[in-house]
Amino acid sequence: MPTATKSRPKSNRELIFGDLWEYDPAPETADPKLKSRYDLFINGQFVKPKRGKYMPSINPGNEVKLADIAVADQDDVNAAYAAAKKASDGVWGKMSGLERGKYIYRIARLLQDRAREFAVAETMDGGKPIKESRDFDVPMAAAHFFYHAGWADKLEYVAPGREVKPHGVVGQVIPWNFPLLMLAWKLAPALAMGNTIVIKPAETTSITALKLAEIFQEADLPPGVVNIVSGEGPTGAAVMNHPTASKVAFTGSTEVGKIIMRALAGTEKKMTMELGGKAANIVFDDAPLDQAVEGIINGIFFNQGHVCCAGSRLLVQESVADAVLEKLKRRITVLRVGDPLDKNTDVGAINSKEQWNRIDELVKSGVKEGADLHQSACKLPPKGYYYRPTLFSGVSMSHQIAREEIFGPVLSILTFRTVDEAVEKANNTAYGLSAGVWTDKGSRILKMSTELKAGVVWANTYNKFDPTSPFGGYKESGFGREGGRQGLLDYCKVV
16 A cells, blocks of 8 residues: 655645655565576586686666576587487477477466566566566466467468478577567477477576576476577577578567678578567547557556567647647656566666666757657666656657667657658658557558558557467568467478
């Protein structure tokens, strides 16, 4: 329950916006069962890196080291691919889909059993609020394993009338914004299709990936089916460029995606890339504004804006622009920013100091270029990487903050007058991952969904995901799909 502290009479504004009322701390107390050191997971066993190198994993909420993480070199990656190749040619490649599905189901159930533990570990390692890890990341990761386990013995329906075969060995690299969920997005369809895997988690968020390896052991997953090689950029390059991989999958920045594509040009490797985004969230004058404001807040401040499909460009019809801006300014005032492990926290810690600096640099560019800055006046913790929820009004398409992916809790607000202008502005970007449309007219939603160059278009909602629904982008947001039958097609050869 909130506790009141009286010092002087408060205005109605202060009463409404929380200056008088503060929430008592509500910390999550579950034990994340962290180890002081995490080794590589190769051929079903945890093994030390051949060169004995480790890197620290830092809690961005308080800047305290959580654990030392192994750094794999080329020899370690070679060993991981050798184990994956052996498993592909042997037990996993020869196993029936029905039997493979049993292992994937078992992984899903074990993850559910340890959900609270994984949620706390995810929050401590990445900085996101515990209520997001608890209510979204971990349940959705389990859901992906459950969904794809159901496909494992039904692969003849992935491409009806055609035969499908696994690629064999797959190399994968995942980002730091959704460490466990991205792991599930990558592993589950590849396993269901009969592939074996070498995967590299992000250097700042490797803990839940290596904790999941403990579940693989508990599930008796055959050795070599999944191999986890943590490390930094060179480790990821070794995974992507390894000659044993028949297919690679990458989620991360557009810049790194381009480097990978150039490196693999001319090879026969199949690729899927889920890259950056600069999504438009479009509000028409007939939209339910209070509902739209909640969707806008979720679209940009969920996971501190560390979301490739974040609705970071808000396009508002001119006639309601002032009303929407006022509602947003009031709404960010009551967002609780602080300890990610507190169940009351709405906006947690930025993942790293480097990312904080990137966000701050772009915010300063917005001020320099003349946009109007609006920030929450919330009190930030003395330690940790925290950034105030930020709005920019008076933004034009030429502003850097309207063109570049910020990957933080920063919203750029632009206006439009007509449907055609909204479409033109929304599509005026190098990216094409997602978009949102807020309107009372079904016909307008259908028109916008066909004209917006985005892989996912949400209507009167935002950030809704489901394992059965494909997700992916166009243009510099990448190619290929994850989730649904379409995602399975990217992990098989159709003959």
